Amino acid sequence: MTNSEKNRxxxxxxxxxxxxxxxxxxxxxxxxxxxxxxxxxGRIDWDFLTSLPSRRAARAGILTAWAGTLWILVLSALIxxxxxxxxxxxxxxxxxxxxxxxxxxxxxxxxxxxxxxIYGLLGLELFVRFMHLxxxxxxxxxxxxxxxxxxxxxxxxxxxxxxxxTIRDGSFALGASKWQTVWNQVLPASFGGILxxxxxxxxxxxxxxxxxxxxxxxxxxxxxxxxxxxxxTVLPIQIFNWTSRPQAAFLxxxxxxxxxxxxxxxxxxxxxxxLRHRQQKKIKW
Amino acid sequence: xxxxxxxxxxxxxxxxxxxxxxxxxxxVAMEEKxxxxxxxxxxxxxxxxxxTLNRMNDYIDGFRIQGQILLDDRDIYASNVRVxxxxxxxxxxxxxxxxxxxxxxxxxxxxxxxxxxxxxxxxQEACETSLRQTALWEEVxxxxxxxxxxxxxxxxxxxxxxxxxxxxxxxxxxxxxxxxLDPISTAKIEDLIHELKQHYTxxxxxxxxxxxxxxxxxxxxxxxxELVEYAKTKTMFTSPKNERTQNYITGRFG
Numbered sequence: 001m002t003n004s005e006k007n008r009x010x011x012x013x014x015x016x017x018x019x020x021x022x023x024x025x026x027x028x029x030x031x032x033x034x035x036x037x038x039x040x041x042g043r044i045d046w047d048f049l050t051s052l053p054s055r056r057a058a059r060a061g062i063l064t065a066w067a068g069t070l071w072i073l074v075l076s077a078l079i080x081x082x083x084x085x086x087x088x089x090x091x092x093x094x095x096x097x098x099x100x101x102x103x104x105x106x107x108x109x110x111x112x113x114x115x116x117x118i119y120g121l122l123g124l125e126l127f128v129r130f131m132h133l134x135x136x137x138x139x140x141x142x143x144x145x146x147x148x149x150x151x152x153x154x155x156x157x158x159x160x161x162x163x164x165x166t167i168r169d170g171s172f173a174l175g176a177s178k179w180q181t182v183w184n185q186v187l188p189a190s191f192g193g194i195l196x197x198x199x200x201x202x203x204x205x206x207x208x209x210x211x212x213x214x215x216x217x218x219x220x221x222x223x224x225x226x227x228x229x230x231x232x233t234v235l236p237i238q239i240f241n242w243t244s245r246p247q248a249a250f251l252x253x254x255x256x257x258x259x260x261x262x263x264x265x266x267x268x269x270x271x272x273x274x275l276r277h278r279q280q281k282k283i284k285w
Numbered sequence: 286x287x288x289x290x291x292x293x294x295x296x297x298x299x300x301x302x303x304x305x306x307x308x309x310x311x312x313v314a315m316e317e318k319x320x321x322x323x324x325x326x327x328x329x330x331x332x333x334x335x336x337t338l339n340r341m342n343d344y345i346d347g348f349r350i351q352g353q354i355l356l357d358d359r360d361i362y363a364s365n366v367r368v369x370x371x372x373x374x375x376x377x378x379x380x381x382x383x384x385x386x387x388x389x390x391x392x393x394x395x396x397x398x399x400x401x402x403x404x405x406x407x408x409q410e411a412c413e414t415s416l417r418q419t420a421l422w423e424e425v426x427x428x429x430x431x432x433x434x435x436x437x438x439x440x441x442x443x444x445x446x447x448x449x450x451x452x453x454x455x456x457x458x459x460x461x462x463x464x465x466l467d468p469i470s471t472a473k474i475e476d477l478i479h480e481l482k483q484h485y486t487x488x489x490x491x492x493x494x495x496x497x498x499x500x501x502x503x504x505x506x507x508x509x510x511e512l513v514e515y516a517k518t519k520t521m522f523t524s525p526k527n528e529r530t531q532n533y534i535t536g537r538f539g
Contacts, residue, residue, distance in 0.1 A: 097346050166383035170445070173341065173377035174396035174452060175369040184395070189386055 033262075040255025048256060052222050053238070057249030062257050065238035067224045068137070068217075069206055069264065072234055075141030076205050080148050081198055087149075088156025088194075093182055112150035119147045120214030128215055135216030138228040143211050148201035155197025159190035192279025196272045203268035207261065209236035235261040292317040292456060292486040293338060298352035300333055302345065307333045309510045311352070315503070320478060320487045322501035322518065324494060326538065329507040331490045335458050338488065339375040340368050356456070373400075376449035380461040382441035384433035384448075389425050392433045392444055396452035415447040419477060439470025446477065450485075457481065459489040463496065475500050494534055498522050506530045 001009075051061020091108075095101040123143030133139045163186050171181040187194075212234060219241035221233045235257055242254035291314040300308035308330045315321045323331035333342065340361065342348045354361050361371050373396075384392050391398075393415055394408045402408065412429070416422040421443045425436070433444055442462060449457055459478075463471040478487055478500045491497050497504050498518060505515040506527075514521065514530045525531045532538055 164383075166379060166381060167385060169341065169377075169379060170383040170385065170448075171395070171399075172344070173339065173372060173379075174399060174448065175372040176395075176399045177369060180399050184399075185385060 036255050036258050036262075039252060040257075040259050043252050043256035044259060048253075049260075053220055053233075057245075057247055057253055060250075060253055062235065062238055062260060064221045064224055065233050065235045065257065066260060066264075068221070068232040068234045069261070071137050071225055071228070071232060072141050072144060072212075073202060073206055073264075075137060075228060076144045076148065077198065077202055079141055079145040080152050080201070083145070084149050084152025084198070085156050085194060088153045088160060089182055089187075091153070092157045092160045093178065093186065108150050108153055112154060116147055116208050117210040117214060119143055120211030122146065123211060123215045133229075135218070135231055136229050137225050137232045139215055140212050140217055140232060140234070141228070143215055144205040144208060147208065147211060148205050151201040151204070152198050155201070156190075156194050159193030159197065160186055162193060163189045192275050196276045196279075199268050199272040199275070203265045203272075206234075206265055206268070207236055209234070209240050212237060213240070235264075289319065290317045291315065292357065293488070294355040294358075295334075295337075296353045296355070298334075298337070298350060298354060300330075300337060300342070300350045301348070303347035307510055308337075308350075311512050313505055313512055313515055315486065315488060317486050318482055318484065319502040320482050320489060320500050322497035322504045323488070323490045323507060324492075324497050324504060324533070325507035325513075326533070327492075330510040331505075331507045332460055334507070335460055335488060335490050338456070338458055339372050339377055341377065343368060373452050374454055375456040375458060376452065376454035377458045378442070378445050378449055378460065378462050381465045382438055382445055384436070384441050384444055386432065386434055388430050389433045389436070389444065390429040393448050393451050395448060400452070411451050415451040416444075418450050418481070419443040419447040420473070421447055437470070439466050439473060442466060442470065442474060443477065446474075446481075450481075454485070456486045456488065459487065461490050461492060464492060471496075494522075494536075506533060508533070 048061050049066070050063050051059065052063055053065075054060040091101065091105065095104075120143060123139060123146070127133050127139040127142055128135060167185050167189065168181055171185045176184070217237055218231060218233055219237050221231055223230075225232045239254050239257045239261065242250045242257065245251075293315040295311050295313050298308055298311040299306065311334060323335060325331045336342045337350060337354060338356075338361075342350075350362065356371070356374065360366070361375075385395060387395075390408075390412055393412045394402075397408055397411055413422060413426075416425065421440060424440060425444075433441065436444060442465075446457070446462075463474050466474065475496065478489070481487060482502075489497075489500065501518045503515065504518045504521045506513045506521070506525075506529075508529055514525060514527045516526070521530065522534060525534060
């Protein structure tokens with residue numbers, strides 16, 4: 001075999017291997033999805049979505065769970081969005097390159113890797129015990145906001161960094177201050193990217209059970225929360241609770257709840273993909 | 286002919302990026318309502334010097350200067366000078382056309398909006414005046430609300446000049462304004478420079494020696510952070526005093 005034949009063979013071999021690697025994740029996900037849908041789709045009806053939890057599987061519904069999830073989603077967005085964007089803008093546009101800013105940068109990257117249950121413990125200590133807020137929606141949202149804040153900051157910085165230097169120069173040269181430049185040029189140009197990052201972070205937060213269980217969110221909440229100071233449950237906790245029951249009927253309930261949770265996260269991801277696509281079409285540097 | 290007033294004057298100017306000594310003891314005076322060209326090989330300091338004239342280097346970490354730059358006999362690096370006020374007086378046009386991703390109208394009036402001017406009539410008048418000055422009005426008057434990014438490169442650059450003119454500066458700095466343009470667009474910009482020098486002091490950095498010869502009244506040759514020679518353009522191109530200048534303008538290096 002000549003050298004070039006060998007090289008071509010290696011090339012082919014890697015292609016096959018690459019296809020295998022690409023598909024392995026997708027296939028596993030597909031099998032999981034099909035299994036869940038077969039198990040749970042028949043259970044989803046209006047009653048299931050609008051009923052309160054119950055000890056009897058056939059009467060139990062997920063009203064409180066998805067209502068809690070929506071509450072958490074909105075509250076976390078309201079908290080993490082302004083904080084994360086402001087921090088991202090500060091680090092990218094204002095902070096001078098010093099030892100302190102390097103230190104902050106490394107630690108934000110580290111925070112993104114801290115296990116979510118640790119954030120739960122932090123929330124428990126800080127919000128529930130120290131601030132005496134109790135295991136309420138606001139505490140859940142604050143805890144999850146801390147969890148996604150590093151991701152929001154990092155994506156904000158990436159989006160801001162993608163705005164060309166020349167645009168800032170153009171603005172400065174016309175007498176604009178730093179804030180005017182950020183507000184009139186940098187933010188409008190990077191907003192799509194920032195929003196995409198925030199939504200992806202939120203879709204991660206929506207799937208979290210562990211930190212919320214740690215702060216004391218309950219599986220059994222027989223009412224729909226009306227204010228941020230009400231106790232709550234969320235879909236992942238409900239699912240976790242149902243899958244730990246011995247009766248088969250509860251597993252069916254869990255599968256149905258998983259479908260609803262997946263729909264919510266796919267919807268969020270879909271919005272993110274759409275926004276990114278629109279942004280790319282709108283601005284070509 | 287009486288000698289014209291010196292609009293800008295640098296005295297014993299040194300500039301540093303961290304430890305790097307980018308400009309070494311520059312002394313030069315630039316005449317009002319005339320075109321001064323800075324030439325020299327890449328990295329010679331000509332762009333750095335240009336950007337000290339409207340303090341665009343302020344935001345670069347580790348940049349500092351020593352010495353003095355006077356604009357109409359006022360020190361622009363004095364502690365009581367506000368950078369935004371300075372930049373209203375000293376406009377700038379960049380190497381690559383950099384229109385904002387906004388409408389043509391919003392591009393032109395951006396500098397005025399930044400100053401808090403909201404009056405529609407004032408903005409519209411300023412927009413038309415500036416676009417006429419850059420010979421762009423007839424080309425774009427029907428699409429002022431369209432994105433500036435849809436214009437051709439040459440039009441974009443003239444838009445950037447119009448944008449700079451809209452806040453009525455007295456000096457315009459141009460950093461290789463035609464290096465990204467085709468020959469026809471370049472010719473239009475050069476014609477424009479001829480027009481503009483009746484009202485504005487223009488300082489242009491260029492890589493293109495012929496361009497310096499065509500558009501400028503005075504030329505400064507920079508090399509390795511030093512101002513090697515500064516003279517009337519005609520004199521410089523016909524009988525340069527310094528050997529390095531001669532080698533550069535005859536194309537022996539660069």
